[in-house]
Amino acid sequence: MANNFDRNITREDLMRRRASLLQRMHIDGQLLFILLTIAATGLFVLYSASGKDWGLVIRQAVSFGIGLTGMLIIAQFEPRFMARWVVLAYVGGLVLLGIVLVAGDGAKGAQRWIYIPGVIRFQPSEFMKLIVPMMVASYLGSRALPPRLKHIVVALALAVVPFGMILIQPDLGTSLLIIASGAFVLFMGGLQWRWILSAVAAVVPLAIGMWFFVMRDYQKQRVLTFLDPESDPLGSGWNIIQSKAAIGSGGVYGKGWLQGTQSHLDFLPESHTDFIIAVLGEEFGLVGICLLLFLYLLLVARGMAITYKAQSLFGKLMAGTITLTFFVYVFINIGMVSGLLPVVGVPLPFISYGGTSIVTLLAGFGVMMSIHTHRKWIAQG
Structure with missing residues (x-):
């Protein structure tokens, strides 16, 4: 009994030490875990969407590394x-x-x-x-x-x-x-x-x-294509038609990783950037998309919790805005790929290829971590 009791105390002490270590480093463990999970998912999907291009995946991973480093620095x-x-x-x-x-x-x-x-x-x-x-x-x-x-x-x-x-x-x-x-x-x-x-x-x-x-003319054409993609099926309507075909062909469980035809046979343009979720939908189906959306919702929920707990006016305004803006990024990308919104060139956060976008997003979450871990500061005025 005594040994079990000592063992339980040791585990609790270790948990406290880990928590205090994260707090001293101004890191929110829950937020970091969700971000790393989405990042790993993004690299996994990008490998297929890019046609097994390891160079592209490595550059994306480097961008994640730079972004995570910047996030940890900003959090201080x-x-x-x-x-x-x-x-x-x-x-x-x-x-x-x-x-x-x-x-x-x-x-x-x-x-x-x-x-x-x-x-x-x-x-x-x-x-x-x-x-x-x-x-x-x-x-x-x-x-x-x-x-x-x-x-x-x-x-x-x-x-x-x-x-x-x-x-x-x-x-x-x-x-x-x-x-x-x-x-x-x-x-x-x-x-x-x-x-x-x-x-x-x-x-x-x-x-x-x-x-x-x-x-401009091409922007107007995007709106007209959104209203009627079939009006120019081989031109401006091609992306939307092919993305919806890819998502629909995936069904519930998808065709399997690396088994998508729309992207691997080059029917789907920009498959590794703006339209990458169509690749996810084709290869992993409705289940894969729902799991990704669940991760996004966890991230948004954590952001709202940090907003609620923020003790400064600047912190509340900033954390809430970062969370809402992130939600809008996801909503617009999925909406345009599925044909519910016009195509405006918004990447899917942490999934689409793009170094500057990833670094900026992670910097934003670094600001959020700072707000959460520096809660003793109360804004003046």
């Missing part, structure tokens, strides 16, 4: 420090977006990247997905809530400036996500319903204005 900084210095990151981000417009690297008719030969090629707009909501949260976090009209105008301006610069590249999907992230901060800040309803009412005239004066 107090939210107070981030709120104080985010303005420099915001200004730096605008400078990088300006460089993209002047001397950016182009691909497929879009100028979105900065390329340093032999060093790195990255997309500054991805970083703004995190910097913009942090800037808005920092601004609103030092003011009384719900925000007044003048504060709403300033907060929207902070999001509209990068939105316009990214829209010019052109990158409609990223620009809309950035303006949405700024709006989420306002929503989390208790924006009055009259302003929310006014914004909803303004969507129609804004959409009409964007159709005639902002959207």
